Amino acid sequence: MRWNSDPLLLVENLTMRFGGLIAVNKLSFQVGRGDITALIGPNGAGKTTVFNCVTGFYKPTEGRLALAREGIAVPEEVAALTRSPMRSAKSAKGDVYLLERMAGNQITFKARVARTFQNIRLFQGMTVLENLMVAQHNRLMIASGLTFLGLVGAPSYRSAEREAIERAKYWLEKIGLTDRADDPAGELPYGAQRRLEIARAMCTDPVLLCLDEPAAGLNPRESLELNTLLNMIRDVHKVSILLIEHDMSVVMQISDHVVVLDYGTKISDGTPTEVRNDPKVIAAYLGVADEEELAEVEAEIGA
């Protein structure tokens, strides 16, 4: 129940309207620090919209997205920050960021939320290593004195670059692509591209990693490797993960907390076991109404 006792991200009353269409309606949930949280729901439930709001690609119509990067979010402090025109506040208890007020690149840079995309968005014409270097842009940009120190080849920049390469090498080893570091990202097989996108997001040094369908299109073996990788990211790097997933075996195996959306509203929230037994979830997924069928379906999915 870490999402109640030590939340990293608090989503409150999130509403996203596109003209007359309400994609997300008064959604509230919390992401626990150190948890793997799965956001599931049928097609068109608004999962990716929530992601786009959290990572700054959409400005939410209404609602608050508070991220306690370090320490804990004290409700009074969050409320005070909301009343002020500021984007973030630091206090003895921790620092809080209001993501709905920040631009996308600032969310990654300052609040340290990284994401991947449903349809892989690698820099295909750049090599695997270059992809990981672009992910460390802000750190290297500061080290290069906004390019000027780098232009004259200052030693401080060189050491920062070496460090960045080491970090890239570390992640290449973790995703098993060390041998392909100098190949263009577009030439990698599909599964490797998915892994590389996760590694690239991790190179931004995030506290929250948002993965949009990371297991889509993977074969069972790759899917298993993905589980290992995600568990490693959570346990070794202490990064919390928020993921959208359709593959229920992945969701049930690795997530600590599951939030179920349907038509833009939350219909269930809890541990995987709780959610699996929730009749509302089963109904939303399979569209069954009567009890008999429900029992059949439950038996099928092993509830």
Place this chain on the structure above:
Amino acid sequence: MAIAAASSSHADETSGIADRVKESVYAGLLTLVLCIPIVLFHAEANQNDGTLELLWRPVAVAVLVVLAFAGRFAVLTFKAAPKRERAVAVAKPASSGLTALLTWGGLGFLLLFPPILVVTLGSSGSLKWIDSYGIQILIYVMLGWGLNIVVGLAGLLDLGYVAFYAVGAYSYTLLATTFHLSFWICLPIAGILAACWGMILGFPVLRLRGDYLAIVTLAFGEIIRTILINWTAFSGGSAGISSIPKITFFGLVFADRPGSFDDFFGMEYSPIHGKVFLYYVILALALLTNLVTLRLRRLPIGRAWEALREDEIACRSLGVNTTNTKLTAFALGAFFGGLAGSFFAVRQGFVSPESFTFNESATILAIVVLGGMGSQIGVALAAVALIGGFEMLRELTFLKAIMAQVFGMDDFDPTQYRGLLFGLAMVVMMVLRPRGFVSTRAPSIFLKERKSVSGDLVKEGHG
């Protein structure tokens, strides 16, 4: 066995030829059909009474049909042949040796170009070659490299690059004529002013992509030119500004009078000295552009430009500030355009809005596209081919004589066919090498081995 194989391959070849002939005949027939309404009938006014006369031109039609047939046959033969070679070419490793040879050989040639010419052709004979070939081509090499930052690296299609060239040229002109500042002080100021205009253009177009970006930048180029034409009090209008101060060598002018460069070094006056100096100035400026670009490509900002070209959304998700990244690309491209413009003004001694038409933007963009977007060597080669080619047309006086002698065309002028040849060259290039002379991308960093990235994977940018 061997005989069977040989005969079968022979059969393949003959059937290939038959197919090719068949297709070429179709091409010829198509040309015939098209030519009947367009070429065959020709109405011309009678010289005596002005009445229209219908002329028949069957010979011209026949020539065109034969040309189409032969051309199609040649293309098909050419296409059929290199298949085997291509398979071998793939297996070969990346030719980094060739690139190094081109780079260092080219650099050595550029440095020795004026002395070699002066020695071989004498000082008056080499003047034309240094001025209209050397300097002229190097200006476009520099402009191509400057635009390459914006279009090739950052993937932002800029159709108004000539505006920055104009800003640079007028900056030097006005600073020099009004405040009597020297070229060497005005040069960086002109660059900075152009960079400011790059930012001014950059801000409104930050959200635009593709076609929309192209149209706005095109309009920006026209706005600058229109202002220069109409704001007479400021820029002298379409009459332009003449008698711009010439370039100096540490305060020494190049002229036939006491206290000049020639006088100071005890040499007899010759206009070639000034030209050679100008040549080395533009060479240094162009190499500076190249050096800065090559260096920036390996820095985070350069990688961010290329990442922006590949995928802007992914860039934002990685915390790259796309606004600043785009603005720096515009500003830096404009900066080098401004330097080149400033040089243009000091070389020409006269500026007018005539020199900064859309045609110039199109030529510079063509150099970048023809060279292979993002490739420094490709852009340099394209500038040599394009600008050198245009200048070469002036040399074709023998063609003029032939046309006058054989066809009785007294007013034949090869330079008039510039546009036609340019268009033809572009079409041929886009068919044979759609990604330009250099179609591969060299990675900015590597762990074990520098492998060039195939052009098929590299995006062109969407604005």
